[in-house]
Amino acid sequence: MWALKASLLVAASKAARVSVFTHDQSDDQSVQDFAAVSMLEMVSAAGGLMNVTIGAQINKLCETEIWSDELTPMFTERRVVGSGATACVWLGKDETGTVVAIKVGKNSGAKAASAALASWKRECRDMQLLRFDACGAGEEVLKLHEMFIPTCTGVGPTQSGGAYYIMHAAGTIGFKEAPERDWDVAERKMMFASLVGALYSMHIVGQTHNDLHGQNIVVNDQNHMALIDFGELKPPAKSWSLGYKRDGNGVWRWAEVLAQCSQASLWATSFDQSYLYPQRMTDTKTCLQSKWGVDAEFTSKMSVVMNNGIDQVVGEHGIVELFKTPFIQDNLPALKTLFPAEYADGCLTWSATELKDASLKKQFEDHVKCDQVPTFTWTKTSTKRGKTRTREVQQCMGLSGACYTLEPSDGRTNVWQCDGMSIARGSTCGEFPACLMSTHPAYKFAKDL
Ligand SMILES: Nc1ncnc2c1ncn2[C@@H]1O[C@H](COP(=O)(O)OP(=O)(O)O)[C@@H](O)[C@H]1O
Numbered sequence: 001m002w003a004l005k006a007s008l009l010v011a012a013s014k015a016a017r018v019s020v021f022t023h024d025q026s027d028d029q030s031v032q033d034f035a036a037v038s039m040l041e042m043v044s045a046a047g048g049l050m051n052v053t054i055g056a057q058i059n060k061l062c063e064t065e066i067w068s069d070e071l072t073p074m075f076t077e078r079r080v081v082g083s084g085a086t087a088c089v090w091l092g093k094d095e096t097g098t099v100v101a102i103k104v105g106k107n108s109g110a111k112a113a114s115a116a117l118a119s120w121k122r123e124c125r126d127m128q129l130l131r132f133d134a135c136g137a138g139e140e141v142l143k144l145h146e147m148f149i150p151t152c153t154g155v156g157p158t159q160s161g162g163a164y165y166i167m168h169a170a171g172t173i174g175f176k177e178a179p180e181r182d183w184d185v186a187e188r189k190m191m192f193a194s195l196v197g198a199l200y201s202m203h204i205v206g207q208t209h210n211d212l213h214g215q216n217i218v219v220n221d222q223n224h225m226a227l228i229d230f231g232e233l234k235p236p237a238k239s240w241s242l243g244y245k246r247d248g249n250g251v252w253r254w255a256e257v258l259a260q261c262s263q264a265s266l267w268a269t270s271f272d273q274s275y276l277y278p279q280r281m282t283d284t285k286t287c288l289q290s291k292w293g294v295d296a297e298f299t300s301k302m303s304v305v306m307n308n309g310i311d312q313v314v315g316e317h318g319i320v321e322l323f324k325t326p327f328i329q330d331n332l333p334a335l336k337t338l339f340p341a342e343y344a345d346g347c348l349t350w351s352a353t354e355l356k357d358a359s360l361k362k363q364f365e366d367h368v369k370c371d372q373v374p375t376f377t378w379t380k381t382s383t384k385r386g387k388t389r390t391r392e393v394q395q396c397m398g399l400s401g402a403c404y405t406l407e408p409s410d411g412r413t414n415v416w417q418c419d420g421m422s423i424a425r426g427s428t429c430g431e432f433p434a435c436l437m438s439t440h441p442a443y444k445f446a447k448d449l
């Protein structure tokens with residue numbers, strides 16, 4: 001979501017009073033970010049945004065403008081823990097007494113309300129699909145997710161026209177605060193091993209995080225690290241190849257910070273990428289050897305992670321190999337089920353078909369059946385040798401799904417986007433609804449219109 005991403009950039013530029021675009025402008029991510037900020041400026045100029053706050057400063061408008069009163073009885077001891085451009089996050093106890101995080105997006109008008117709900121549903125669904133992926137990869141990977149990757153447990157609209165979702169409460173201290181914490185060396189090593197474990201558990205199931213800044217990696221009062229904010233999940237081949245958002249660069253960055261190396265204070269909050277060069281890499285390795293006593297095997301695997309970052313190698317981060325080193329294994333905390341998922345309860349015993357169906361259902365249950373959409377067919381009129389004939393043409397012949405419109409089509413205007421965005425995981429149809437053709441494997445899970 002551009003608005004959420006832009007909030008961080010604006011927050012960062014306000015905090016540091018430096019250019020956000022310190023890295024190569026040809027990076028498609030920078031271009032996107034640039035577009036996002038321009039758009040944000042427009043919305044902001046039109047008075048459509050809350051004031052954006054940074055870090056520990058919590059937005060005062062969260063309670064007055066974002067919270068929706070009907071949610072109040074669902075939680076006790078509610079308090080704001082974070083905010084972005086168009087959303088605030090609270091911690092609160094649910095009816096079972098469990099502390100949960102509630103992310104609430106603001107209402108921005110009638111049409112925006114359905115778009116807000118759709119995007120909140122997507123964020124929630126992406127977290128849940130990730131858990132099914134973990135389950136499919138077996139017990140070890142599932143355990144890592146249950147320890148480091150919180151998941152979404154509910155989602156819905158608010159009465160004020162916004163949307164909310166509920167997820168596990170993950171932690172209140174961001175990694176950006178690491179330089180100021182009095183964590184000892186063992187704790188710091190453990191948090192780093194946890195970060196590598198969390199990323200391993202995502203990469204091994206074909207997902208990358210792509211947004212590892214110091215407010216999306218959090219630590220709770222027991223020093224358990226967890227990842228949050230899965231708004232930029234992408235398969236490795238589509239993951240960022242350069243910039244601070246590249247997962248491998250995040251590993252380098254947080255190693256430097258957690259090990260209290262010479263650039264730690266700078267890198268904890270800066271988006272600067274000038275560390276991506278060979279001399280810096282040598283310095284980080286020397287530092288990790290002296291501060292953490294890392295061995296040759298770790299150093300060699302860490303070199304791959306750093307080199308791939310410098311060389312902008314697409315898709316290959318080297319984190320899976322890093323995870324297997326004794327240094328990471330020895331420093332991983334004992335795995336506990338901190339983030340259980342009721343919707344995936346017992347999934348290790350499901351058959352491959354059951355797991356696939358659960359995943360298909362989760363991904364596509366909000367789609368409708370294309371052949372029930374009134375504009376599924378359109379009337380084509382053609383004139384040949386003075387004779388005019390009309391016939392009914394089916395949308396998306398042979399393809400499996402679409403983003404559709406209810407406006408009638410003449411074959412040129414208001415055409416469906418066939419095999420549309422929503423069909424690929426992690427994408428949406430934007431303002432448009434999505435449907436599945438009868439050839440799609442999840443057709444049976446699609447709703448009747
Ligand atoms: N599950 C959670 N547990 C604890 N704090 C959270 C959780 N989710 C979000 N937060 C807090 O809210 C902030 C914004 O949430 P996030 O999901 O990162 O939204 P955005 O997409 O706007 O960055 C986070 O940086 C963090 O401080």
Ligand SMILES: [Mg+2]
Pocket residue numbers: 215216229
């Ligand atoms: Mg975030």
